[in-house]
């Protein structure tokens with residue numbers, strides 16, 4: 001069904017070369033993520049970045065997803081270097097639910113959220129990343145609306161992502177061909 005692949009320095013980028021995940025595994029992965037965030041907050045009293053990759057469908061851990069993860073880590077580090085922001089601790093987690101990262105960052109939560117929104121909106125692959133910022137005091141994620149930013153738009157049409165995903169408006173094939181096009185444009189292939 002998914003025929004897309006790219007070769008980049010001999011690296012294969014596909015979205016169907018992983019194991020399928022079921023709902024129970026998905027929920028377990030979410031619980032684990034919250035646990036890891038809490039653990040990081042007990043170690044350091046700084047805001048957290050919690051990064052995950054936006055991949056539709058049941059296969060979350062593919063070579064394509066891992067490519068997007070590495071690019072996201074690069075984009076975050078570029079942003080920190082540019083703004084002289086120190087990363088206190090950084091952990092990467094790889095599982096059937098896909099790659100994730102948690103970083104403890106020496107920067108105010110508000111400033112950090114603004115940087116992350118900028119990356120999500122302006123980097124060519126930013127729409128494929130979920131970069132949450134968690135306040136160390138409230139232990140809650142900062143929401144886009146507090147920063148006068150709308151909820152995220154759908155990858156394909158101009159409706160809100162939530163609306164389209166609830167209505168299952170776009171097929172997986174349609175979504176992955178949009179993702180492959182974004183990556184192709186980004187890599188200039």
Ligand SMILES: [Zn+2]
Pocket residue numbers: 154155156157158159164169170
């Ligand atoms: Zn849509």
